[in-house]
Amino acid sequence: MALLVSYRRYMGALVMGILTLLLLSNLIPDPLGFHTWRGLPREDAGFFQRFHGNLRSFGFYLQDNFGFRASMPVVRRTLRDAVWSPDTTTLYIGPNGQMFWSGERAPEQTAGQLYRVHAVERFVALMKAMQDRLPHTKLVVAIPPNAQTVDVNDLPTWYKYVRPRPTEYALMLADLQKDGITAVDLRAVLKAAPGVRHYLPNDTHWTHMSAAIAFNATMVAAGHPDWQVDLSKAVGPMEPIPQGDLARLLRIKTPLADENQRLNFDPAWVKRPHPALRLKTESRQFTPYAIRFRESGPRVLVVGDSYTATQWPGLFGFTPVAEVGWMHFSRFSSGACDFDFADIRDFNPDVLIIARTERLFPCLKNKWPVGNQRIVDLCADDGPCE
Numbered sequence: 171m172a173l174l175v176s177y178r179r180y181m182g183a184l185v186m187g188i189l190t191l192l193l194l195s196n197l198i199p200d201p202l203g204f205h206t207w208r209g210l211p212r213e214d215a216g217f218f219q220r221f222h223g224n225l226r227s228f229g230f231y232l233q234d235n236f237g238f239r240a241s242m243p244v245v246r247r248t249l250r251d252a253v254w255s256p257d258t259t260t261l262y263i264g265p266n267g268q269m270f271w272s273g274e275r276a277p278e279q280t281a282g283q284l285y286r287v288h289a290v291e292r293f294v295a296l297m298k299a300m301q302d303r304l305p306h307t308k309l310v311v312a313i314p315p316n317a318q319t320v321d322v323n324d325l326p327t328w329y330k331y332v333r334p335r336p337t338e339y340a341l342m343l344a345d346l347q348k349d350g351i352t353a354v355d356l357r358a359v360l361k362a363a364p365g366v367r368h369y370l371p372n373d374t375h376w377t378h379m380s381a382a383i384a385f386n387a388t389m390v391a392a393g394h395p396d397w398q399v400d401l402s403k404a405v406g407p408m409e410p411i412p413q414g415d416l417a418r419l420l421r422i423k424t425p426l427a428d429e430n431q432r433l434n435f436d437p438a439w440v441k442r443p444h445p446a447l448r449l450k451t452e453s454r455q456f457t458p459y460a461i462r463f464r465e466s467g468p469r470v471l472v473v474g475d476s477y478t479a480t481q482w483p484g485l486f487g488f489t490p491v492a493e494v495g496w497m498h499f500s501r502f503s504s505g506a507c508d509f510d511f512a513d514i515r516d517f518n519p520d521v522l523i524i525a526r527t528e529r530l531f532p533c534l535k536n537k538w539p540v541g542n543q544r545i546v547d548l549c550a551d552d553g554p555c556e
Contacts, residue, residue, distance in 0.1 A: 195238045200237070202241045202244060203240045243420075261273075264321075265326065267371060267424065267426045268317075269371060269372050271374040273504075273529075276316045276528075279337065280318040280319045280337065280528075282334065282335025283335065285335070285336065285337070289338075290345065292507070293342065293507065293531055293532055294345040294349060294351070298349045301350075304514070304522065306518075307518070307522050309351060309524070310522070311353040311523075312387075312524070313356060317376075319528060320369070338531075339528055343355055363380070366383070368380045370428070370430060371424070371426035371427075374416060376477060378432070378433050379405050381481040382404055385398075386399060392521050394489075399485050399488040404433065404485060405432070407431065408429045410428065433481065435484040435487060442459060442461070443460075444460035444495055446513055446516035447513050449498060449501065451498050451500070451502070456476070458495065458497035461486070463487050467491055468492060469491070469493045469518075470494045470521045470523065471496075471514060472523045472525060473499050473509060473514065473524050473526075474496070475498060475526060478525045479496060479498075504530060506532070507539065
């Protein structure tokens with residue numbers, strides 16, 4: 171008779187319901203799944219490569235679109251919102267629908283609550299060491315700011331209660347100026363363009379127009395105002411783009427459309443490997459490359475990240491620059507200052523642009539350039555590099 175106790179009947183029904191739901195999750199497609207195929211083999215692949223690639227892609231499709239893998243995070247977020255405990259570990263949304271990344275402690279850094287003096291000093295010391303060892307190269311530091319730093323009016327209402335404090339960005343600019351290193355304040359540059367959407371609404375990155383505006387400001391700082399691009403020629407109209415990286419995390423229909431300006435690059439500007447750029451990164455999309463525009467002229471190297479990987483090198487095609495190279499600032503997407511200085515030295519550019527994103531530019535302890543030119547050779551014995 172004990173099995174007929176009412177609460178046990180309810181418990182049994184609950185358990186059966188959960189088991190049934192788990193079974194159905196493997197049979198019914200997730201309503202919030204993207205239902206797209208990824209990992210497909212190349213068209214020119216051989217028979218066995220295509221067969222293996224299709225099998226792998228089928229496995230990816232099952233993982234992405236069954237088992238309620240997409241719906242469960244949404245249910246979790248909805249429940250937390252209902253009890254006034256929103257999940258803000260990865261991103262947050264402003265009143266107009268603009269998404270902001272909160273990883274790498276970007277909100278605290280923008281507000282001045284994260285203030286790593288020694289890490290900023292190490293970055294400045296590294297810039298000074300490179301400038302001293304590249305006497306024939308013009309070094310320019312152009313740090314793309316966090317979206318929170320620029321689009322202050324699009325932040326949630328709680329931001330107006332945050333008391334302004336000195337920031338790592340401001341400290342970096344002041345220290346670079348003391349050491350005679352050229353730098354451009356891209357915060358002010360973007361804020362001075364109020365009629366332009368500065369950052370993609372559902373993504374961590376800036377728009378192509380913002381990238382071009384920042385590019386022009388960097389060219390002026392480098393002493394080449396004639397290298398500024400005509401925005402009306404280099405940047406085209408808005409067009410739809412794939413869903414932004416922040417929206418993919420939420421897996422919801424966003425209030426703002428995914429769109430960006432078109433960059434009018436010449437298809438003849440082909441990216442090619444360069445023997446001097448040998449840095450291996452964790453992601454293939456950050457493989458270093460160079461573009462040759464013409465036979466003679468200045469040579470430029472951009473050391474940055476995803477903010478500049480696809481925009482700035484192509485923009486040099488509208489300038490007198492003969493060749494531009496691009497390499498990542500770190501061996502890891504979210505790493506620190508562990509690029510290979512030997513690549514920069516061997517490329518021997520006329521202009522070197524350091525464009526690491528604001529939230530990742532500070533040099534954390536023991537994260538230094540590696541390779542043929544050891545950090546002991548880069549930094550002064552009595553400097554903060556030790």
